[in-house]
Structure formats: structure tokens, C-alpha cells
Amino acid sequence: MTDRFAGTYFDGISGRGHVVELRRVGASHYAVQGDGIERGGALDKIAITPRLARVPRTIEFADGARLLLAHDAQIDAWFPRRRGMEAWVDRLERHAYAVALAIFVCVGTMAAGAIWGVPWLADRIAEQIPPAAERALGDQVLASMDRLGLEPSVLEAERRDALAARFAKLANGIGDAPGYRIEFRHAPGIGANAFALPGGTVVVTDELIDLIGDDREFDAVVAHEIGHQQYRHALRQTLRSSFVAIAAAFFAGDVSSASTVVIAIPTFLLDSHYSRAFEEEADRYAFELLAQHEESPHWFAEAMRTLAAEMPDDGQLAYLSSHPTSADRIGAADDAALAFARTHPELCPNGVCPGEEPVDDDESDCDDCEDEDAGDPADAESPSLACDKDFEV
Amino acid sequence: MEEIIAVAPMPPPPPLPAELPTAPGFERIEYPFEFHGDAREYFRIWIVNLALSIVTLGIFSAWAKVRTERYFYGNTRVADVPFEYLAKPWPILKGRLIAVVLFGGYVLAGQFSLKLQLGMAAAIALLTPWLLVRGAAFRARYSSWRGINFRFVPDYGEAYIRYLLLGLPVLLTFGLLYPYVKGKQKAFFVEHHRYGGSWFSFRATPGQFYPPYLIAWGVIVGWMFAFSITAGMLMVVFGGIGGTAPPIWFIYLYVIPLYAGYFVIWAFLAAALANLVYNNADLGRHRFRSTLKGRRLLWIYAGNTVAILASVGLLIPWAKVRLARYRAQTFAVLAGSDLAAFRAESRTDVGAAAAEMDGLFDIDIGL
Numbered sequence: 001m002t003d004r005f006a007g008t009y010f011d012g013i014s015g016r017g018h019v020v021e022l023r024r025v026g027a028s029h030y031a032v033q034g035d036g037i038e039r040g041g042a043l044d045k046i047a048i049t050p051r052l053a054r055v056p057r058t059i060e061f062a063d064g065a066r067l068l069l070a071h072d073a074q075i076d077a078w079f080p081r082r083r084g085m086e087a088w089v090d091r092l093e094r095h096a097y098a099v100a101l102a103i104f105v106c107v108g109t110m111a112a113g114a115i116w117g118v119p120w121l122a123d124r125i126a127e128q129i130p131p132a133a134e135r136a137l138g139d140q141v142l143a144s145m146d147r148l149g150l151e152p153s154v155l156e157a158e159r160r161d162a163l164a165a166r167f168a169k170l171a172n173g174i175g176d177a178p179g180y181r182i183e184f185r186h187a188p189g190i191g192a193n194a195f196a197l198p199g200g201t202v203v204v205t206d207e208l209i210d211l212i213g214d215d216r217e218f219d220a221v222v223a224h225e226i227g228h229q230q231y232r233h234a235l236r237q238t239l240r241s242s243f244v245a246i247a248a249a250f251f252a253g254d255v256s257s258a259s260t261v262v263i264a265i266p267t268f269l270l271d272s273h274y275s276r277a278f279e280e281e282a283d284r285y286a287f288e289l290l291a292q293h294e295e296s297p298h299w300f301a302e303a304m305r306t307l308a309a310e311m312p313d314d315g316q317l318a319y320l321s322s323h324p325t326s327a328d329r330i331g332a333a334d335d336a337a338l339a340f341a342r343t344h345p346e347l348c349p350n351g352v353c354p355g356e357e358p359v360d361d362d363e364s365d366c367d368d369c370e371d372e373d374a375g376d377p378a379d380a381e382s383p384s385l386a387c388d389k390d391f392e393v
Numbered sequence: 394m395e396e397i398i399a400v401a402p403m404p405p406p407p408p409l410p411a412e413l414p415t416a417p418g419f420e421r422i423e424y425p426f427e428f429h430g431d432a433r434e435y436f437r438i439w440i441v442n443l444a445l446s447i448v449t450l451g452i453f454s455a456w457a458k459v460r461t462e463r464y465f466y467g468n469t470r471v472a473d474v475p476f477e478y479l480a481k482p483w484p485i486l487k488g489r490l491i492a493v494v495l496f497g498g499y500v501l502a503g504q505f506s507l508k509l510q511l512g513m514a515a516a517i518a519l520l521t522p523w524l525l526v527r528g529a530a531f532r533a534r535y536s537s538w539r540g541i542n543f544r545f546v547p548d549y550g551e552a553y554i555r556y557l558l559l560g561l562p563v564l565l566t567f568g569l570l571y572p573y574v575k576g577k578q579k580a581f582f583v584e585h586h587r588y589g590g591s592w593f594s595f596r597a598t599p600g601q602f603y604p605p606y607l608i609a610w611g612v613i614v615g616w617m618f619a620f621s622i623t624a625g626m627l628m629v630v631f632g633g634i635g636g637t638a639p640p641i642w643f644i645y646l647y648v649i650p651l652y653a654g655y656f657v658i659w660a661f662l663a664a665a666l667a668n669l670v671y672n673n674a675d676l677g678r679h680r681f682r683s684t685l686k687g688r689r690l691l692w693i694y695a696g697n698t699v700a701i702l703a704s705v706g707l708l709i710p711w712a713k714v715r716l717a718r719y720r721a722q723t724f725a726v727l728a729g730s731d732l733a734a735f736r737a738e739s740r741t742d743v744g745a746a747a748a749e750m751d752g753l754f755d756i757d758i759g760l
Contacts, residue, residue, distance in 0.1 A: 010539050010540025012541070012737060014735070014736055014737075015541055015735035015736070052438070053435070053438060053464060054468075055463060055464060055475070056467060056475055058477060066537075066540040068474070086460070089441065089442070089456070089460070093437045093442075099437050099440060101444070102441045102444035103440055105448065106440060107705065107707075109447050110706065
């Protein structure tokens with residue numbers, strides 16, 4: 001055991017340093033000597049600063065004097081009973097596995113925060129935005145979308161009124177959500193599409209109306225959009241993707257600053273996609289809403305097939321994303337349609353509801369689409385394309 | 394807030410070996426700051442302490458702070474003597490708990506009523522000068538060199554005037570008085586510090602704070618003007634044809650250079666202000682020399698930002714060490730007389746200090 005250390009002694013009164021030697025005397029005493037300094041005493045009356053990297057160790061005397069040891073001395077052996085928490089932390093800092101584990105803990109926490117924390121925070125913020133503010137937000141979004149390429153609808157007024165009436169009938173049933181409103185827009189640059197804006201405005205493009213064959217498909221599409229709004233998906237997804245706004249809103253406690261995301265919403269609605277969980281949530285909502293109005297979820301599947309069939313060839317993927325979830329969603333809609341037929345025998349004798357083609361169960365499975373028989377009547381409007389494309393409705 | 398630049402121990406101090414010339418010709422001898430920290434070494438400390446803070450839900454963070462400060466102080470030397478950070482974790486933990494309660498109260502108040510939240514905000518604003526003084530006093534008291542402690546002598550009345558009341562004329566003059574008030578605040582901060590028995594003094598007048606701010610403001614206005622014109626033209630070129638939504642990259646293309654411009658100006662301003670403050674702070678007959686360069690500082694900040702983002706934060710220790718090294722490189726004590734004459738405060742002063750030290754308010758709230 002080392003029993004002598006060189007150091008610099010400061011008496012705590014003058015700034016002058018004294019070069020001294022610290023020496024151990026017996027088992028429990030020390031002595032400091034050199035440059036006119038002469039002191040000693042019991043080891044348990046002095047303290048030593050905890051070990052930390054290469055930082056010099058300091059002996060602290062009760063009267064405020066300090067002795068800086070020349071290097072990271074092996075002096076801990078003098079104080080066997082003083083191994084506190086910091087000594088333990090120091091060992092961790094010097095241990096490769098502990099450092100690796102620490103990296104894992106930190107990166108893991110950060111990842112968990114991004115995966116669960118941010119959506120959670122975003123949802124709490126979305127909850128706090130009062131209906132009036134959300135409404136105003138939706139109006140701003142619509143105004144900026146109008147600037148960005150939406151034009152007034154060119155549909156005939158009677159057609160629009162008829163569709164608006166269907167929409168009103170669907171939306172009226174919703175208890176605590178006033179303010180649902182439909183807007184039609186001509187959107188040559190965007191194509192067939194429908195969006196739910198914050199506050200309850202549903203925008204449907206003329207191009208979408210032109211595509212669909214049956215008004216019940218329209219019902220299905222807007223029911224899905226109402227579902228998005230019921231769960232405030234537009235707001236939540238945009239908030240989730242703008243973490244800075246979230247953090248600012250949360251830490252400033254000022255939810256109104258979250259409305260800065262308004263600039264992000266139009267771009268989001270036009271260019272990006274809801275998460276799969278959000279789409280499925282809105283789908284399920286649509287199935288229920290349709291069923292409440294005695295309409296079969298079959299029409300949702302139909303609308304999806306129609307949209308997929310009409311996907312333009314020029315690579316314009318405005319309402320189609322490339323991940324193959326739509327086959328699953330169509331399958332879910334078909335399943336819901338079967339369940340609807342079972343629970344509404346008065347509407348659907350023999351499990352076939354009015355206007356529906358018999359639904360082939362296999363059709364919903366993507367793997368089977370590839371080798372589908374072109375002659376199958378149910379498949380006439382549903383090329384295999386439908387299976388690996390997803391619509392954004 | 395005061396630590397615009399300093400990650401490294403900030404209190405500028407000085408005494409020196411005895412064999413200094415006490416010549417009447419008044420030669421100053423320069424003693425540069427040296428920083429011996431190492432990024433890899435600090436990384437281990439940082440990551441382990443961060444992980445422990447996470448798993449203890451923040452409680453360990455007080456110990457982590459002490460270890461971090463000790464690392465940076467202990468690796469900073471003047472005249473071959475390191476600084477020491479002497480604070481104990483408990484008061485820091487206490488300070489952090491108070492901060493969490495205040496801040497949590499503010500956030501929670503927002504959930505219930507706007508009035509309550511405004512009330513909380515007002516309460517926090519009223520507390521701010523007091524907290525600033527407490528924070529400075531805490532840091533100074535536990536900063537030590539050559540066995541002698543620094544001290545910040547509280548003057549709450551003056552703190553409330555300079556950090557709260559003077560905010561009103563700043564608002565009324567649309568910010569024109571801001572550099573003046575900033576100068577008054579810096580003077581307050583410097584002049585209430587002491588090292589042992591010696592006081593710091595401040596030679597800069599508030600007027601000297603105007604040139605850096607005026608230049609910064611002028612450049613900001615010029616930048617915004619030039620930038621809006623360029624961006625507007627690009628918008629017409631790209632957006633004019635289709636009339637469609639600008640793609641998301643265009644928005645980034647717009648926002649990033651705009652903020653990059655502010656970042657550049659801020660780095661130059663920070664360098665100028667730090668130099669102004671330190672070059673005009675005296676300690677007895679000793680002075681300081683701070684030679685930060687805006688360009689170097691910008692380079693360091695920009696590199697640090699990129700490295701931190703690209704490494705999901707894991708290069709934070711590297712960034713801190715890099716900044717501390719540069720700060721030390723550009724900082725020196727200009728010793729004006731025999732520094733061995735430095736003494737601790739006299740016993741009566743120490744008595745007053747000790748009473749205060751043991752008080753209920755021995756807390757640290759980092760602001």
C-alpha cells in the first residue's frame with residue numbers, strides 16, 4: 001500500500017500553495033509536512049473527495065484547508081469505510097459493460113419516448129384543443145387548400161344537394177359532435193379524394209363523385225371520413241409528426257401554439273398517409289355508422305375497389321399509397337358486410353343485401369388475387385392492382 | 394442564462410504563484426486557462442449518470458450534476474491549479490424538486506383554467522430574480538480555487554430592479570433599451586461576485602452593449618429582407634406553374650436557411666457579448682482576456698449541432714468537451730500584482746456567509 005503522496009496544500013486563508021508530502025502514520029493517523037506546513041491527526045477527521053476520472057483528489061480538512069494530491073492517487077485504501085454511492089458510480093463509469101448497458105438504457109428510453117411518448121403527448125394536446133379553436137383551424141386548413149389547388153365544385157347543384165342530404169342524414173345521428181359539414185371541390189391536380197378537416201368539415205372532390213357507381217359508396221366514404229374526425233385523426237397525426245410543436249405546446253402549457261401545425265395539415269392531407277391503425281379505426285367506425293343507417297359495409301369494400309380500379313397509370317399516387325394494406329381493409333369490410341347480413345336478416349334475405357353481388361370470401365385475401373379468374377363477375381371491377389395498393393379515403 | 398458560452402466553470406478567478414513581479418511598471422502576466430477534459434472519458438461519466446438518472450426517475454440527476462461539474466471544474470486549470478466544485482447533491486435535488494413543482498404547477502394549471510395559469514406565470518416571473526440570485530450565490534459559494542471560495546453577495550432589491558422592473562421600459566421602447574438593460578444586468582452580476590476577500594468590478598458601461606446588438610439587429614433585418622425576396626422568387630418559379638401545394642421539402646428549404654441565418658448572428662453576438670463582459674471585469678488589480686471569435690464559435694456550435702443530431706444525442710459529451718476546450722483556449726487571467734496576497738474573507742464576513750449558507754434557501758436552481 002502506498003503510504004506517501006505528494007500534493008499541494010492550501011490553508012484556506014491565503015491563496016499560497018505549499019508543496020507538501022502526505023504521509024500515513026500508523027493505521028489511523030496522517031501527517032502533512034513540507035514548505036513550512038506541519039500538521040497531522042486522525043484519518044477519520046479528514047475527508048477525501050470521491051474518485052472521478054482523472055480529476056485530482058482533494059483531502060478536505062475540517063478547518064477549510066485543502067490538500068490537492070498530485071495525481072489520481074490510490075488513496076482510497078486509507079479510507080476503507082468511506083466507499084459510498086459515488087465510489088460505486090465511479091466503478092460503473094470505468095466498466096465497459098456498464099457503459100454499454102447505460103447506452104442501451106438511454107437509447108432505449110429515447111426510442112420508447114418517440115414510439116409511445118410522442119403519440120401520447122400529441123393525443124393529450126389534441127384533447128385540449130377546444131371545439132371552437134379546432135373549428136377555426138379547420139377553416140384555415142380549407143382556405144389554404146383552396147389556395148393550393150382546390151377549385152369550386154362543378155357538379156350540378158341538384159346532385160350536390162342530394163349528396164349533401166345523404167351526408168346530413170349520416171352525420172345527424174352522431175350525438176355529441178355538432179358541426180359536421182360537407183364541401184365539394186373540383187380538384188384536377190389532386191384527383192379523386194376525400195379529407196376530414198379538423199372541426200368536422202369533410203371535403204369530397206368532384207373526381208371522386210364521378211368515379212363511384214352507387215351513392216351508397218359515397219355514404220361509405222364519408223362515413224369513413226367522419227370516423228377520422230370522430231377520433232380527430234388529422235389533428236393527432238399532424239401533431240405526432242411535428243414534435244417541436246408538441247414540445248413547445250406542452251412545455252409552454254399553451255395549447256394554442258399547437259395551432260401552428262395548421263401549416264402542416266394541408267400538406268399532410270395531400271401528400272401523406274394516416275397510420276394503418278388510424279385507417280382501421282376509421283374503417284370500423286364507418287362500418288358501425290353505416291350499419292346504424294341500415295347500410296351494409298359492403299359498400300365500403302365496393303368504394304375501395306372502385307377507387308383502386310381507377311388508379312391513374314401516370315404514377316400519380318395522390319390517394320394511393322404503396323403499402324399493401326388495402327386488401328386487408330377490403331377484406332375487413334367484406335367480413336363486416338357478412339356480419340351485417342347475418343344481423344340484419346330483414347334487410348338481407350339469404351345473407352344477400354339489396355344491390356350487393358354475392359361476396360366471395362376468398363377475394364379478400366391478397367394472395368389469391370394474383371390468380372383470380374378474369375371471368376369472375378365479382379372481379380370485373382377489381383383488377384389485381386387492388387391488392388397491393390391502398391387508398392387514402 | 395448567464396452562461397451564454399460557458400459550459401466550463403465560469404467564475405473567472407485568479408491568484409498565482411508568489412514569484413510574481415510586483416514591479417511599479419505594472420506589467421501584466423498572462424495565465425491562460427487550460428482544459429484537460431477528454432471526450433471519451435467524459436462520455437462514460439455522462440452516459441452512466443444519465444442512465445442512472447433515468448432509472449431513478451430523475452432523483453440521481455443531482456448526483457449526476459455534481460459529478461459533471463466536478464469533471465469540468467477539475468479539468469480546468471489556471472497556473473497549474475485546478476478549480477474545484479464543492480457542492481453537495483442534496484441542495485441541488487431540493488432545488489430541482491422546487492423547479493419541478495413550480496413548472497408542474499404551471500403546466501397543470503393550464504389544464505384547469507387560463508386565469509390560474511396566468512397567475513402561475515406571474516408568480517414564476519416574480520420569483521425569477523430571486524431564483525437568479527440564489528442560483529448565482531450557490532454556484533459561486535461552491536466554486537473554489539487554491540482553497541479559496543468565490544461568493545455572490547445577494548442584493549435582492551437590485552436584482553428585482555434589473556431583472557424585472559427594467560423589463561417595462563424595454564417593452565415600452567420596443568426593445569431599444571434592451572442592450573442598456575442587458576449591460577446593467579451583466580454589471581450587477583459581475584459586481585456582486587467576489588473571490589475570497591476581493592471584489593470583482595466592471596468597467597463596461599451599458600452604452601458599450603449597443604454596438605454588438607445594433608450590428609446583430611441590422612444584419613437580421615438585412616437577412617430577412619434578402620431572404621424573403623429570394624424565397625418569394627423561388628416560390629413563383631416553382632409554385633407558379635402548377636398552382637399545387639408546395640412540396641414538403643420546399644417548406645424545409647425555406648425554413649432551414651432562415652433559421653440558419655439567426656444561428657449565425659446569434660453565435661457572433663454571443664462571442665461579442667462574452668468578450669465584452671470578461672474583458673471589462675476586474676478582480677482587484679487583475680484583469681481577464683477573452684478572445685472568442687464569432688467564426689470559430691459558429692463552427693463549433695454548428696459542428697456540435699450536426700454531430701448531436703446525427704448521433705441521436707450520443708455525441709453530446711464530445712460537443713461539451715469541444716466547447717469547453719475552446720472556451721479555455723480563449724480565456725486568460727492577466728495578473729496585475731502579486732497574487733499570493735489573495736486572502737479569504739475575514740472571519741466576520743465568513744460568519745455572515747456561513748449563516749446564509751446553512752439557511753433554508755441553500756438551493757440550486759439552474760436557470
